[in-house]
Amino acid sequence: MRISIDRDVCIGAGQCALTAPKIFTQDDDGFSELLPGHEEDADDPMAKQAARVCPVQAITVE
Template sequence: MKIEANRDVCIGAGNCVLAAEDVFDQDDDAIVVVLQEQPSADQETEVRNAVAQCPSGALSLVED
């Protein structure tokens, strides 16, 4: 699984960071930063929750 983030769509809500703080962060403008494009298997549930909770739809997953 690979995470894709459309930073142009991100509204800076921060739900992704709250759901998976080891995988996502925000820059100085509160825009999403993906820390791990290919998270480990034990992070999968958190990452899926983060993607589902993104209010702008800026995050997506590409399955292997």
């Protein structure tokens, strides 16, 4: 299972980084990005919660 962020959709609300700070962060422009090595953390319930709270549904947990 993988986590992906559609950077064309992301608006930089930061809800993912607030919800799952061990998985997500924000780049210098304020857009969401995965912390290195966490692409495969889709089993983590906080990753799924971060996807749910994203206001534009830019995060996919597959």
